[in-house]
Amino acid sequence: MPLSGVRQLDYTAKGRPLPNIIRPVRLDEIDRAIVAVLIQDGRIPNKELADRVGLAPSSCLARVRSLIENGVISGFHAEVDPRRIGQGLRAILRVQLKEHSRAENARFAEAMAKLPQVVNLWLVAGEDDYLIEVVAETTDDLSDFVLDCVTSDPVVADTYTTLVFSRRRGMGPMPLEPTSATR
Amino acid sequence: MPLSGVRQLDYTAKGRPLPNIIRPVRLDEIDRAIVAVLIQDGRIPNKELADRVGLAPSSCLARVRSLIENGVISGFHAEVDPRRIGQGLRAILRVQLKEHSRAENARFAEAMAKLPQVVNLWLVAGEDDYLIEVVAETTDDLSDFVLDCVTSDPVVADTYTTLVFSRRRGMGPMPLEPTSATR
């Protein structure tokens, strides 16, 4: 039995049956408030979090743990400002592969995700196969990265580099209020 | 005087003078180890972090605080799995604006960053102006988001939506070893 308002669901808020791998959990108003706070400040002390959402510390802690166990919160991470560590350039690479087998995709994605310059990696629909967000110190370093780490991979057909002027975090993915259908 | 190995620098690791806004700080080996751990687990207890990097808890705490004060670590955030909150679709929008004044850019970026579906937002060079990473529950919701929240903005000239099949975090931005020139 769950320790909090988090509940496993078999159907989406819109009534569709779900693929059996990922099942959404039902979040009540307090769970959503907890998540919203932790997205912004992942290191807030449990006591203060409890005050903000109007719960006793022990109840709040039980909910946070439940959210983690249910996979709603998949982790906590420090955000590093790349400019402060001398990596003032950011870019998004579009990458097209020559071969689209599952094995080659997995190998390529794994190799990219291990590189210290790679911030995010998306496998996408459309004419490109991957989008890769990277940081670098200089344009020379960026060029070296693309040539040595990406283009040099035999599975890569083509790459296109887009320079990023600035980046912001959004609010999402923020849990939205469930639709009336589920209530 | 600094409490740790973190030092303000006036020049990059390659000897170039820096713009006066963002100055990299010098990180020693222990600082880099701390950052690497906190990128992966932002909620690790200070005692365990100290053990991992081979420092006493008090020294470790002083370094973490120094890294935060120097802006190397800009924040700690919970990562939410959108699939677990019923938002199983992810997409990247390319947005072109009609007008490129600083004021219109600021207004548009601010409005987008406040939306609960928006995960990341990049102002980029090239033919597109913005890339926006968003989550949604259904293709209808995604369509509604694009039409109601993006295209409806008078400054938006055109949008193009790319569906994301999967996404991974990379290791970066991980502080790299300084080049020999700075040692």
Next chain:
DNA sequence: AGTGAAAGCTGTGTATA
């Protein structure tokens, strides 16, 4: 800058409603 010990506080588990 780092260490170690002391003090205060937070996180955590149990009992209760």
Next chain:
DNA sequence: TATACACAGCTTTCACT
């Protein structure tokens, strides 16, 4: 499930090196 209470353990401070 929420709360209250109690204990263990962590965070934090400070004097010293």
